Amino acid sequence: MTKIQKVADLAGVSTATVSRALAGKPSVSPATRSRVEAAARELDYVVSASASSLASGKTRNVGVVVPFIDSWFYVSVLKGIQRSLADAGYDLTLYHLDPHAGDGQPRPDNPRRRRLFDEFLRRGRVDALIAVSLELDRAELESLTAINKPVVGIGGPLPGIQTLSLDxxxxxxxxxxxxxxxxxxxxxxxxxxxxxxxxxxxxxxxxxxxxxxxxxxxxxxxxxxxxxxxxxxxxxxxxxxxxxxxxxxxxxxxxxxxxxxxxxxxxxxxxxxxxxxxxxxxxxxxxxxxxxxxxxxxxxxFPEVQGRHAVEILLHQLDGDRPEPGNEDLPYExxxxxxxxxxxxxxxxxx
Missing domain, CATH: 3.40.50.2300 (Response regulator)
Known part of the structure; x- marks a missing residue:
């Protein structure tokens, strides 16, 4: 008997439900997820990321692009993103596009930025992308559209992308x-x-x-x-x-x-x-x-809330819910x- 079958038997569910529960799918009830996680811990069962990726074609990895990594605000947004992704069973890959990097090139000619959109995102290493304070030009938007991955932007409205912005x-x-x-x-x-x-x-x-x-x-x-x-x-x-x-x-x-x-x-x-x-x-x-x-x-x-809400929207998109893109105003107090x-x-x- 395979180990996942043993987990399923102990939790009283099917192997498919075990897979969905350990993948953080929202279709699994909290009570069922709790039983599956308890059974997995008891049997020392850990999902193989590589096997799961091969079977599903998904990496369970989300790319996050930020302009600064030494700012309290951006670290707080990242904290909200990371915690929510971890709760949903996703890893995070951080892309740092420092606008003050020493290459001296304006945004359209920045080689690091070009490589991000021309190479990194096309390699299939991430299932989706969150862009924080990143105003995308037409070529970058077309590049994201071409790879057909869910994208959420934080910081301002972007045509054709679901965004969250502060006025x-x-x-x-x-x-x-x-x-x-x-x-x-x-x-x-x-x-x-x-x-x-x-x-x-x-x-x-x-x-x-x-x-x-x-x-x-x-x-x-x-x-x-x-x-x-x-x-x-x-x-x-x-x-x-x-x-x-x-x-x-x-x-x-x-x-x-x-x-x-x-x-x-x-x-x-x-x-x-x-x-x-x-x-x-x-x-x-x-x-x-x-x-x-x-x-x-x-x-x-509420920067941490901004990060958590972006992940909430992204997870819906990853589950196939792709509403018409628009911009949502963020709260402030x-x-x-x-x-x-x-x-x-x-x-x-x-x-």
Missing amino acids: DHEVAKLAVEHLLALGHRSIAHIAGDQDFEIDFHLPAHRREGWEDALSGVGLTADPSLLRTADFTIAGGYDATLQLLGDPRISPTAVFAASDEMAIGAMLAARDLGRSVPGDLSVIGIDGHELSDFFGLTTVDQ LVVRKSTGPPPAAAVSAS
């Missing part, structure tokens, strides 16, 4: 409107620098949200209140030192395009003897794991903590 303009606008509601009128912005104006132009959309929120109350965004940084704590720190050290301006609040830059702003204010929020209110975007520790007010974009408050009384009276 960066509205997220930024919400953050600034929170400061305006507290009475602030001199609101500085620490934006992503030009090097991050890559796929989907996140810094520009968040900067426009800052401008439009101010315009909504009859204010004009002052260019002298704009600084740029690299989405890191150190970058936010340096930008805020320059901002607060300029004697020509006196912002009462800082809106940073990421939580890490916002944390840097809080540390810079402290080192300059400014209290937060007594002298300076600070707000960011992300929902960073350190935001609660620092008491940072933020707009949480204002989380108010102690880094924001009313502006100083002197600033209010001066205005």
Whole structure:
């Protein structure tokens, strides 16, 4: 008797049900899956990945493409993806397309990017692909269509592909409107620098949200209140030192395009003897794991949930459910903590 048959007999199911249960198929009920997994553990049965691949033509492996692997946000998205794929019995192959790699080539001519679409994805090593913050051009979209593999994008709408995207303009606008509601009128912005104006132009959309929120109350965004940084704590720190050290301006609040830059702003204010929020209110975007520790007010974009939801959509596609491609807006939520408050009384009276 084969070992899979022994597992089936012990669990009281068919060998086909054993295969589906251990493959993480959603057609198997939780109770049945639990019995099969218990029987497999008792009999020390492990599915052979190579045999399963040969029999089904599937690798049970999903490719994930990311632009950065040293950023908290992208690591959090990856965490959500990996955990959900593992729960469903899939492996993950990571493709890192660093837009700041030293080859000096623009996106269409980037050799690493070309190889990904021309070679790697055509080798059949993955069953599907999740593209995180990757704006695909027409040739890349056609390449994916040609290999007929399910694809889910996170970060912005893509023609012909199911995508999840955050409305960066509205997220930024919400953050600034929170400061305006507290009475602030001199609101500085620490934006992503030009090097991050890559796929989907996140810094520009968040900067426009800052401008439009101010315009909504009859204010004009002052260019002298704009600084740029690299989405890191150190970058936010340096930008805020320059901002607060300029004697020509006196912002009462800082809106940073990421939580890490916002944390840097809080540390810079402290080192300059400014209290937060007594002298300076600070707000960011992300929902960073350190935001609660620092008491940072933020707009949480739930990055781990983004990864899990992308896998949920992808698994449906792998099971043959291919709905008409479209874009789904991702959720976000204002989380108010102690880094924001009313502006100083002197600033209010001066205005």
